Amino acid sequence: xxxxxxxxxxxxxxxxxxxxxxxxxxxxxxxxxxxxxxxxxxxxxxxxxxxxxxxxxxxxxxxxxxxxxxxxxxxxxxxxxxxxxxxxxxxxxxxxxxxxxxxxxxxxxxxxxxxxxxxxxxxxxxxxxxxxxxxxxxxxxxxxxxxxxxxxxxxxxxxxxxxxxxxxxxxxxxxxxxxxxxxxxxxxxxxxxxxxxxxxxxxxxxxxxxxxxxxxxxxxxxxxxxxxxxxxxxxxxxxxxxxxxxxxxxxxxxxxxxxxxxxxxxxxxxxxxxxxxxxxxxxxxxxxxxxxxxxxxxxxxxxxxxxxxxxxxxxxxxxxxxxxxxxxxxxxxxxxxxxxxxxxxxxxxxxxxxxxxxxxxxxxxxxxxxxxxxxxxxxxxxxxxxxxxxxxxxxxxxxxxxxxxxxxxxxxxxxxxxxxxxxxxxxxxxxxxxxxxxxxxxxxxxxxxxxxxxxxxxxxxxxxxxxxxxxxxxxxxxxxxxxxxxxxxxxxxxxxxx
Numbered sequence: 001x002x003x004x005x006x007x008x009x010x011x012x013x014x015x016x017x018x019x020x021x022x023x024x025x026x027x028x029x030x031x032x033x034x035x036x037x038x039x040x041x042x043x044x045x046x047x048x049x050x051x052x053x054x055x056x057x058x059x060x061x062x063x064x065x066x067x068x069x070x071x072x073x074x075x076x077x078x079x080x081x082x083x084x085x086x087x088x089x090x091x092x093x094x095x096x097x098x099x100x101x102x103x104x105x106x107x108x109x110x111x112x113x114x115x116x117x118x119x120x121x122x123x124x125x126x127x128x129x130x131x132x133x134x135x136x137x138x139x140x141x142x143x144x145x146x147x148x149x150x151x152x153x154x155x156x157x158x159x160x161x162x163x164x165x166x167x168x169x170x171x172x173x174x175x176x177x178x179x180x181x182x183x184x185x186x187x188x189x190x191x192x193x194x195x196x197x198x199x200x201x202x203x204x205x206x207x208x209x210x211x212x213x214x215x216x217x218x219x220x221x222x223x224x225x226x227x228x229x230x231x232x233x234x235x236x237x238x239x240x241x242x243x244x245x246x247x248x249x250x251x252x253x254x255x256x257x258x259x260x261x262x263x264x265x266x267x268x269x270x271x272x273x274x275x276x277x278x279x280x281x282x283x284x285x286x287x288x289x290x291x292x293x294x295x296x297x298x299x300x301x302x303x304x305x306x307x308x309x310x311x312x313x314x315x316x317x318x319x320x321x322x323x324x325x326x327x328x329x330x331x332x333x334x335x336x337x338x339x340x341x342x343x344x345x346x347x348x349x350x351x352x353x354x355x356x357x358x359x360x361x362x363x364x365x366x367x368x369x370x371x372x373x374x375x376x377x378x379x380x381x382x383x384x385x386x387x388x389x390x391x392x393x394x395x396x397x398x399x400x401x402x403x404x405x406x407x408x409x410x411x412x413x414x415x416x417x418x419x420x421x422x423x424x425x426x427x428x429x430x431x432x433x434x435x436x437x438x439x440x441x442x443x444x445x446x447x448x449x450x451x452x453x454x455x456x457x458x459x460x461x462x463x464x465x466x467x468x469x470x471x472x473x474x475x476x477x478x479x480x481x482x483x484x485x486x487x488x489x490x491x492x493x494x495x496x497x498x
Contacts, residue, residue: 030099030123034077036116038063050125052095070094076103077119084116091123099125163203164343167333176325181207186276187296188303188320191327194374198257200325201296205255210294213254216247220263228265234284243285248293255294261320262299262311269316276319330371330378331458335432338363340375344382345394356386358394365396367432368439370458430474437476440468 024031030047034040040061048055053071063077072091079087086104093099106118165174180187181204189197198217205215223231234246248256258264264272275281276295283289299306303320306312312320330337341363345356358366371377385398443453454464471477 030121030125032077032101032121032123034063034119034121036081036118038075038077038081038119040066041118047123050095050097050099050123051093052097053093076101076121079103080105080119081116090126097125099123164336164339166339167335169328169333170336173325173327177204178207180204180323180325183323184208184210184294185323186294186319187323187325188299189296189325189327190299190302192300192329192374194376195327195329196375197298197327198259199375200327201255201257201298204296205257205294208255208294210254214251215255215257216251217257217259219259220265221260225265229268230284232268233271233281236284246284248281248291249283251291251293253292255296257296257298259298260300261297262301262306262309264311269312273316273319276316329458330374332460332463334367334436337367337369337371337378340378341366341382344379345386348383348386352386354386354392356389356392356394359396362394362396362399366399368435369400372458433471433474434476436467437471437474440464440471441477444468 024042024044027044028046030050031042031044032040032047033042040058040063043051043053043055043058047053051072058066061071063075066072067075067078072093074089074091076087076089076091079089080103084105086102088100088102091099091101101121101123103119103121105116106120107114108117109115163174163177165171177200187201187204189200191197202215205211218232220228229235230246232246232248234249235244236242237244258272271281272295275291275293279291279293280288281291297320301309301311303312303317303324306320307314307317330340338358341358345358348354349356366378373380381399382394385394389395389398439457440453443456444450447453447456450464450468451461454461457464459467468477
């Protein structure tokens with residue numbers, strides 16, 4: 001067949017007086033037409049531009065030969081002739097251009113005589129669209145990186161990017177946290193309320209390769225129980241029948257912190273386990289998806305306590321056991337108390353432009369307090385005292401306004417006097433040890449065994465025994481401690497383990 005305009009018009013007239021070829025030349029999309037045997041009978045100028053093929057070389061060519069010779073990657077025409085229905089697919093040309101093609105059968109006749117006479121293919125080029133999409137993705141990634149850098153600079157200016165650790169317990173924890181930031185496995189962070197678990201999770205995220213991407217917190221207690229699954233995993237809108245993604249899809253590439261896994265609805269546990277282990281998840285569209293998310297799981301309970309309470313099964317327990325970070329309460333890392341208080345006060349001073357500071361008695365009182373609300377309780381008391389006190393010096397009364405004057409005086413009297421060495425210097429760390437040893441001696445004398453003494457000081461019994469042995473070696477506690485019934489610790493050693 002020839003590619004001359006007159007012959008093309010004759011071809012069109014032979015198939016039901018279809019629109020003239022010169023009209024199709026003005027269509028912005030590429031047009032490709034074959035007969036019922038897949039022989040090419042027409043292409044327009046736009047198709048020549050997209051494909052790089054010349055009309056004279058294509059007209060009369062069979063589509064099967066063009067695919068087998070690699071002229072085009074795949075044929076919508078052949079798919080239509082095989083199925084009898086319209087077909088859409090992506091096509092790549094030797095020019096490097098890409099297009100979405102839609103091939104549609106054109107029938108002639110009625111009933112049993114109805115048959116395909118032509119196949120019309122519309123070629124919509126998407127090369128520029130794909131290029132724009134890649135550029136948008138690149139710009140989005142760069143934007144995330146800039147946001148992360150700006151946030152990191154802001155955190156550094158606020159002092160929030162650092163990990164304050166003065167107590168030996170905290171220093172050991174920091175080593176584990178920094179190690180967790182280098183790997184990509186799920187992390188289990190557990191400890192009492194207010195100990196800073198979320199802050200640790202945020203620190204791990206900011207110092208990991210995922211820092212340019214989102215950090216998302218999930219608090220199951222704040223989610224409506226009947227809508228939790230849809231909120232997290234998406235849903236099909238009952239009115240529009242369209243899929244609405246959940247918030248987890250917004251966290252792809254980043255980190256998700258689960259505030260308390262014990263509050264996770266039982267019906268969702270298998271979904272989260274699949275994400276912890278394989279990062280695959282059944283979303284609200286009913287399909288399995290790969291979600292590139294790193295999880296950090298928080299809890300007030302240990303893994304064994306979670307399993308005993310029925311909050312996790314054996315498989316989930318083993319997954320969480322891989323990388324655990326225990327967060328000790330503030331009363332068990334007392335050397336962090338005053339530095340943390342200074343840090344919170346420094347933050348306030350930066351914001352307000354003031355120059356507030358703690359009195360020495362206030363520092364002693366904060367050190368001796370057990371802080372049942374841990375770091376959060378300390379932060380709140382410091383900020384409240386800084387706001388309400390018009391003076392620069394913050395006193396014990398400002399931090400503990402609920403205590404009577406007599407209680408404050410008694411508390412201050414319990415602080416041992418500093419004991420300088422032979423050179424007249426004072427070892428501050430030894431003074432702290434001496435103070436804690438004095439408290440432990442009093443508690444042990446009062447209650448008669450390590451468990452009760454530890455409970456009275458809100459310490460773990462194993463920590464009490466370990467520190468007692470340390471202070472005995474330092475000469476700060478006696479090995480034979482007189483008990484209330486007149487016996488000694490040596491005579492009733494078994495009481496320590498009661």
